[in-house]
Amino acid sequence: MIEAALIGVLAGLFAGLLGIGGGALFVPALTLFLGLGQVDAEATSLLAIVPTAIVGTWRQRSYGNVRERDALLLGVLAIAGAIGGVVIANAVPERALEIMFAALQLYVAIRLARDALSTPEPVTSDTAAR
Amino acid sequence: MARMVVEPSGSAGRTARLAIIGTLAGLFSGLFGVGGGIVMVPLLIVWLGYGAREATGTSLAAIVLIAAVAAATQAGYGNVDVAKGLLVGVPAIGGVLVGTWLQQRVPQKAIALTFSVVLVGVAIRLVIG
Numbered sequence: 100m101i102e103a104a105l106i107g108v109l110a111g112l113f114a115g116l117l118g119i120g121g122g123a124l125f126v127p128a129l130t131l132f133l134g135l136g137q138v139d140a141e142a143t144s145l146l147a148i149v150p151t152a153i154v155g156t157w158r159q160r161s162y163g164n165v166r167e168r169d170a171l172l173l174g175v176l177a178i179a180g181a182i183g184g185v186v187i188a189n190a191v192p193e194r195a196l197e198i199m200f201a202a203l204q205l206y207v208a209i210r211l212a213r214d215a216l217s218t219p220e221p222v223t224s225d226t227a228a229r
Numbered sequence: 230m231a232r233m234v235v236e237p238s239g240s241a242g243r244t245a246r247l248a249i250i251g252t253l254a255g256l257f258s259g260l261f262g263v264g265g266g267i268v269m270v271p272l273l274i275v276w277l278g279y280g281a282r283e284a285t286g287t288s289l290a291a292i293v294l295i296a297a298v299a300a301a302t303q304a305g306y307g308n309v310d311v312a313k314g315l316l317v318g319v320p321a322i323g324g325v326l327v328g329t330w331l332q333q334r335v336p337q338k339a340i341a342l343t344f345s346v347v348l349v350g351v352a353i354r355l356v357i358g
Contacts, residue, residue: 103313104320111321113347115328116340118270118285121292122263125317127351133313141262142303143310147318148264148296154322156290158329164286169247169277173269173287174294176248177255181295184259185302197355200261204352207267208345215341 103132111151115158121148123207126200137197138188246276254291259299264292282332 110124122144129140159165188196250272254265269288273279279287303309 100316103317107317107320108324109347110317111324111326112328112331113324113340113344114264114289114321115325115330116332116335117344118266118288121266121321121325122258122261122296123267123348124351125321126262127355128317129310129313131354133310133316135310135313139308139310142300142306142308143314144262144317145258145296145300145303146309146311146314147321149293149300150318151321151325152264152289152292152296155325155329156286156293158326159282159286159289162282162286162329162333164282165290166279166283166287167290169273170287170290171294172244172247173251173254173291176251177258177265177291177295178298180252180255181259181299182255182302184256184261185299185306186259187256188260188262188303189306189308196260201352201355203257203261203263203267204348204355208348208352210267210271211341211348212345215338215345 100132103128106132107147111155114151115155117211118155121151123204127204137193137200141188141196141200142185243277246272250276251291251295254288255295255299258292258295259302262299264288265295266292285332 106124106128110121113124114121125144125147126140129135129143130137135143156165250269254268257263257268258265266288269291270284273284273287274281300309
């Protein structure tokens with residue numbers, strides 16, 4: 100219980116910092132600490148993402164980082180894909196989904212590490228310009 | 230205002246790109262129970278010339294809609310556990326407030342590397358566990 104709530108805080112923290120990471124930590128928190136199966140954990144993670152993303156968007160907007168028109172278009176144009184993804188998640192064997200999810204985690208980890216190591220630090224100049 | 234945004238609005242090619250990015254993000258979101266930011270952020274930067282922070286902010290806004298649609302679809306299958314969702318989701322609101330505040334102030338490199346280590350640990354645990 101407490102572990103899951105703490106991971107919730109951590110997930111939100113990374114979501115705010117990196118713009119990703121809500122679901123990447125919600126799903127394992129729900130499977131490892133709250134005993135849900137992979138599909139139920141994914142479904143529940145999606146619900147938990149909504150308030151996190153709303154608050155994150157509100158904050159990002161105040162920093163001038165949200166292009167509303169594009170965000171709306173992206174969201175609306177994603178509907179078919181989102182429904183398709185859920186249908187697939189419910190159709191494939193749960194163990195396969197678990198392994199695909201782990202592979203996604205590894206991919207995200209590698210990409211984050213590679214980007215962090217290969218790009219110059221943007222924070223200082225960006226913050227100064229603000 | 231952080232900066233002026235020069236936007237070639239209304240171009241069909243641009244909308245097509247947004248449609249492709251949206252569809253991919255939706256698929257990822259529905260299939261893996263994530264927001265889809267991992268797809269949107271890099272593609273907004275590479276295809277549409279977004280800055281990193283704008284990509285993050287715009288992606289987060291799109292995720293509100295995407296995750297809501299995917300969650301509703303999952304609810305139709307009876308898979309959503311509302312109480313457990315609140316148990317991780319409500320503490321995350323506090324986290325995201327601190328996270329966005331910190332994002333404007335701390336080196337992102339260290340954060341990204343820390344997060345990648347966390348994810349590798351989680352992946353290993355998922356496969357073994």
